[in-house]
Amino acid sequence: MRSLKILVLFCVLSSTAASLHASMRAAAGKVDITPNLATEKTYLAGYGFMGRTPVGVHDPLYARILVLSDKKETLAIVGLDLIGFFRNQVEDLRKISGFDRPGRYLFVASTHDHSGPDTLGLWGPWPGVSGVNSQYLQRIEKSVSEKIKELSQNLKPVRLSGITKELAPNGLCRDSRDPVVIDPYFSVIHVQDRAGKTVANLIHWPCHAEVLNHANKFLTADFPGVLCNRVEQKSGGACVFINGPIGGLLTPEEIKGKDGSWEENERIGKAVADFALQNLPKALPISSSKISVSSQTLFIPVQNSRYLLFLYSLVFGHKLFLKDGTPLKESPYWIALKHAFHLLKPEESPWIKSEVSLIRIGPLTILGIPGEIFPELVIGGYHGRYRFGHPLIKPNNPNPPDLSKAPKGPYLWDEMPGKIKIVAGLANDELGYMVPGYDFKATQDLIMEPRPKGDHYEETNSVGPAITDIVLKAAKSLLKNK
Numbered sequence: 106m107r108s109l110k111i112l113v114l115f116c117v118l119s120s121t122a123a124s125l126h127a128s129m130r131a132a133a134g135k136v137d138i139t140p141n142l143a144t145e146k147t148y149l150a151g152y153g154f155m156g157r158t159p160v161g162v163h164d165p166l167y168a169r170i171l172v173l174s175d176k177k178e179t180l181a182i183v184g185l186d187l188i189g190f191f192r193n194q195v196e197d198l199r200k201i202s203g204f205d206r207p208g209r210y211l212f213v214a215s216t217h218d219h220s221g222p223d224t225l226g227l228w229g230p231w232p233g234v235s236g237v238n239s240q241y242l243q244r245i246e247k248s249v250s251e252k253i254k255e256l257s258q259n260l261k262p263v264r265l266s267g268i269t270k271e272l273a274p275n276g277l278c279r280d281s282r283d284p285v286v287i288d289p290y291f292s293v294i295h296v297q298d299r300a301g302k303t304v305a306n307l308i309h310w311p312c313h314a315e316v317l318n319h320a321n322k323f324l325t326a327d328f329p330g331v332l333c334n335r336v337e338q339k340s341g342g343a344c345v346f347i348n349g350p351i352g353g354l355l356t357p358e359e360i361k362g363k364d365g366s367w368e369e370n371e372r373i374g375k376a377v378a379d380f381a382l383q384n385l386p387k388a389l390p391i392s393s394s395k396i397s398v399s400s401q402t403l404f405i406p407v408q409n410s411r412y413l414l415f416l417y418s419l420v421f422g423h424k425l426f427l428k429d430g431t432p433l434k435e436s437p438y439w440i441a442l443k444h445a446f447h448l449l450k451p452e453e454s455p456w457i458k459s460e461v462s463l464i465r466i467g468p469l470t471i472l473g474i475p476g477e478i479f480p481e482l483v484i485g486g487y488h489g490r491y492r493f494g495h496p497l498i499k500p501n502n503p504n505p506p507d508l509s510k511a512p513k514g515p516y517l518w519d520e521m522p523g524k525i526k527i528v529a530g531l532a533n534d535e536l537g538y539m540v541p542g543y544d545f546k547a548t549q550d551l552i553m554e555p556r557p558k559g560d561h562y563e564e565t566n567s568v569g570p571a572i573t574d575i576v577l578k579a580a581k582s583l584l585k586n587k
């Protein structure tokens with residue numbers, strides 16, 4: 106009798122485990138989003154107002170997509186080989202993909218490719234003129250949404266595993282702004298079908314995708330392209346690359362004399378790919394089959410004087426609101442003109458909406474930040490924990506940050522649950538840098554020039570000082586209610 110009970114119990118447990126296992130399903134793939142240079146007028150993004158037009162395609166740009174589904178929630182994660190993708194475009198993509206309803210969540214993160222097309226309206230033929238080709242944008246939104254729909258209809262049972270490890274950044278990525286805090290946290294999520302065949306690898310590593318510099322005239326996906334191609338070749342499936350906390354400013358560490366070269370691009374992309382491949386056998390099983398997603402809408406004042414002057418660009422990607430949340434009816438050109446004649450008072454600033462998101466699957470936590478947050482706001486490191494042999498403050502820094510005023514922990518990273526953690530940058534929006542308040546020092550005159558001495562470039566590409574605390578508060582509240 107006892108052995109019969111044990112047998113029945115064993116059968117119940119094993120069938121439960123099998124059904125739990127079977128309830129996580131996935132599909133992954135990629136779609137080419139390279140502009141057609143013969144028919145689509147294109148300006149290269151990145152590196153100030155350069156009016157750069159591409160002369161050819163070095164390697165294709167892709168949208169790489171992983172769709173995961175439990176019984177209740179379907180999550181599509183999209184990595185775009187683009188400089189950024191504004192909230193309006195993310196919302197469009199959600200709508201046309203059928204991901205604008207409960208039980209479906211579309212998470213879009215750009216790799217921050219500095220040699221892709223202008224998708225933000227900041228790099229046209231001359232300052233103040235957008236370089237966005239809206240027909241191109243519509244075309245890629247359509248093809249990405251079609252791919253998402255196709256994948257969503259072809260899900261198969263999978264098992265997930267993943268690992269977060271420190272990748273020593275020396276020779277790969279450096280921090281250009283003091284204090285030196287280089288986020289070394291690398292993660293790979295491995296998705297396999299029942300037969301053990303790779304469906305996808307989701308790879309997260311924080312660094313600006315700008316190995317190729319302003320002298321480059323070819324469209325390229327920069328190092329994430331090399332990285333993903335190699336992982337796809339060696340492991341199979343699709344490789345989705347997600348960038349991280351890259352503000353303040355994490356940029357490739359290149360060999361002197363070879364910087365900006367294709368050779369360096371290959372070296373860095375391959376090194377990170379090989380680190381991923383080496384760590385695949387060490388990945389921990391993610392046995393949970395429950396996907397939980399939460400997000401919070403943010404309401405943010407546009408304080409940056411330059412952003413107000415070029416408000417048309419922000420309006421391309423965001424709706425404007427008054428402080429009380431009602432839609433702003435004034436033309437952005439009129440607001441910009443008013444601002445050009447007399448700087449807008451703080452209470453006259455328009456407001457925009459964005460979002461912070463949290464995804465959890467067992468020991469895996471993904472926190473989505475809508476821009477380029479400084480790594481020290483995520484992992485700390487004001488005492489040198491993440492300087493990796495570099496001086497914490499450059500000896501010749503004419504205006505060093507006052508670290509006694511730096512925020513104390515616990516930091517976001519400390520509050521994130523699970524053993525596998527990803528802080529995704531440029532997630533569902535690109536609002537520029539999120540600068541720690543104690544070191545936000547840019548002047549607020551019309552073009553924010555002259556800048557204070559030292560490292561204060563990032564303030565000029567930030568919505569303003571208020572965004573940092575708004576994002577941190579929302580992220581912490583999502584983590585608290587996890």
Ligand SMILES: [Zn+2]
Nearest residue numbers: 217313351477
């Ligand atoms: Zn950037």
